[in-house]
Amino acid sequence: MYGDGSSALWAKTQLLTIDFASATKESAxxxxxxxxxxxxxxxxxxxxxxxxxxxxxRFKLGRYGKFYGYFDTITIGEAFCKFLKDRSDELDIIIRNxxxxxxxxxVPVERxxxxxxxxxxxxxLR
Numbered sequence: 001m002y003g004d005g006s007s008a009l010w011a012k013t014q015l016l017t018i019d020f021a022s023a024t025k026e027s028a029x030x031x032x033x034x035x036x037x038x039x040x041x042x043x044x045x046x047x048x049x050x051x052x053x054x055x056x057x058r059f060k061l062g063r064y065g066k067f068y069g070y071f072d073t074i075t076i077g078e079a080f081c082k083f084l085k086d087r088s089d090e091l092d093i094i095i096r097n098x099x100x101x102x103x104x105x106x107v108p109v110e111r112x113x114x115x116x117x118x119x120x121x122x123x124x125l126r
């Protein structure tokens with residue numbers, strides 16, 4: 001039910017929102033958009049839907065470039081590569097912060113060992 005076809009259709013729908021939000025002279029070519037959506041879904045199958053929505057939102061905000069005159073799937077692909085770099089950096093920060101919190105939460109064990117009496121006498125300890 002939720003195979004590549006459904007995923008590609010969903011990706012295409014999200015890409016069309018970029019097309020509608022941009023002020024390009026020409027809309028996206030239907031065939032190019034279909035092909036790109038299919039390729040995209042196969043290439044980036046590990047990306048969560050929420051991450052793709054984040055990419056679309058950031059693209060609409062101009063974070064990853066813009067179109068010049070027409071909707072360009074290559075521009076989308078290059079922008080997504082920038083998004084993946086940002087995603088990797090952001091995940092590294094999250095993991096690092098989580099590891100730091102884990103280390104801070106670990107309470108050091110207080111060591112209060114006493115040597116045996118005969119050893120204490122030899123070392124002249126109290």
